[in-house]
Amino acid sequence: xxTIYWFTGQPGHxxxxxxxxxxxxxxxxxxxxxxxxxxxxLRSLTNNQNYSKEGRYENIKRAQSIAQYIQNKGNDVxxxxxxxxxxxxxxxxxxxxxxxxxxxxxxxxxxxxxxxxEYESPVENYIDINTTDEEPEVxxxxxxxxxxxxxSKSNHGGLPTNNKDKKRAIFIGRYQPYHNGHIQLIxxxxxSGVGALIMIRDIEPDDKNPFTTQQTVDMIxxxxxxxxxxxxxxxxxxxxxxxxxxxxGYEINEFTPPDNIGNISATKVRDCIKEGDDSWxxxxxxSIQEDIKKYLLNE
Numbered sequence: 001x002x003t004i005y006w007f008t009g010q011p012g013h014x015x016x017x018x019x020x021x022x023x024x025x026x027x028x029x030x031x032x033x034x035x036x037x038x039x040x041x042l043r044s045l046t047n048n049q050n051y052s053k054e055g056r057y058e059n060i061k062r063a064q065s066i067a068q069y070i071q072n073k074g075n076d077v078x079x080x081x082x083x084x085x086x087x088x089x090x091x092x093x094x095x096x097x098x099x100x101x102x103x104x105x106x107x108x109x110x111x112x113x114x115x116x117x118e119y120e121s122p123v124e125n126y127i128d129i130n131t132t133d134e135e136p137e138v139x140x141x142x143x144x145x146x147x148x149x150x151x152s153k154s155n156h157g158g159l160p161t162n163n164k165d166k167k168r169a170i171f172i173g174r175y176q177p178y179h180n181g182h183i184q185l186i187x188x189x190x191x192s193g194v195g196a197l198i199m200i201r202d203i204e205p206d207d208k209n210p211f212t213t214q215q216t217v218d219m220i221x222x223x224x225x226x227x228x229x230x231x232x233x234x235x236x237x238x239x240x241x242x243x244x245x246x247x248x249g250y251e252i253n254e255f256t257p258p259d260n261i262g263n264i265s266a267t268k269v270r271d272c273i274k275e276g277d278d279s280w281x282x283x284x285x286x287s288i289q290e291d292i293k294k295y296l297l298n299e
Contacts, residue, residue, distance in 0.1 A: 001096075002076045003098070004099070005019075005022060006092070007019050007078070007101045008082065008089060008101070008122070009103035010111075010115045012110060013103045013105045014103050015082075016080045017136045018131075018136060018139060019080040020036070021136060025144060029149075029258070032075075032076075034076045035077045037063050037066055037067050037077060037078070037079045037080075038080050038081070039063065039082060042066075046062065059081075060081065063081050067079050082119065084116040084119040085120060086120040086121075089122065093125060099147065100125065100127070102122050104130055104131070105131045105132045107133065127143065127146050144260060145259065145260040145263070147260065149258035149260065150258065151185075151256060151257050151258065151261075153255050154256075156252045158247060158248045158249055159249070167194060167195070168194065168195045169189035171198045172236070172239065172242065173198075174200070175200065176210065176211055176270075177216070177269055177292045177295075178219050178223065178292075179265075179266060179269055180261070180282075181261050184257065186224075186229075186231065188253075188255050197234065198232070198233045200213055200217055200233065200236065201213075210296055211295050214235075215291075215295045217233050217235060219288045219291050220233050221233050222291065264283045269284060270296060273292070273297065
């Protein structure tokens with residue numbers, strides 16, 4: 001399902017600026033049109049200058065209806081609207097896919113006289129963005145890292161096989177160690193109902209690949225077994241290349257992660273552990289953290 005990204009917060013706190021930057025990012029990243037519903041533009045279009053509770057309710061509900069209509073047509077929507085009433089924001093979140101982004105600041109920006117005394121900040125299921133003393137280009141990068149954005153896919157092969165009894169998606173790698181980026185890559189197929197066959201390259205351990213092949217197999221099996229995933233893990237000889245011919249009867253997919261996943265790497269995990277930096281735990285599932293640390297440090 002497509003997403004409504006709803007920026008809420010007091011006037012002058014950065015909602016519209018961040019909305020435009022997010023739209024630019026999504027359109028460039030995914031090569032598609034993203035629609036913007038802005039509170040000021042909507043009031044101007046509908047000639048609604050009623051800032052009473054009734055007038056605000058009318059404007060919010062109209063914005064919600066427009067946003068959901070566009071979403072149902074297969075588009076992402078970015079909304080920048082004060083929307084002071086938590087009740088209305090929660091009601092929309094209960095019936096469709098909405099990412100609520102609460103934008104706030106302690107900076108004085110000259111629009112304080114337009115602030116709503118009735119504003120109710122969110123209390124759950126939202127992203128908190130403090131724009132105090134920060135350039136918008138820095139803030140938008142922080143926001144993107146917090147968003148659960150989709151992966152993009154390019155098929156360099158043929159159409160999927162029609163043989164449902166034998167259908168599996170192949171993944172080849174070293175996985176030194178297996179981290180959340182790897183997991184989300186595998187999930188691109190698992191979530192579509194296709195089982196995975198993970199092929200572990202049989203390599204000799206070294207500084208860049210400190211785990212034995214069997215240790216890698218054991219960690220991957222442990223994780224997916226704990227989740228009940230349809231995943232098979234096997235060892236294959238190390239490979240020189242991956243080759244395919246014209247007219248193959250299967251897809252050959254290149255999955256590109258969003259920036260917040262692309263920043264995860266096995267090298268970062270290994271370096272953090274060696275340096276005693278616990279931030280690596282944010283990149284690795286809890287079920288295999290102790291195994292990774294034990295194998296890497298020989299504890």
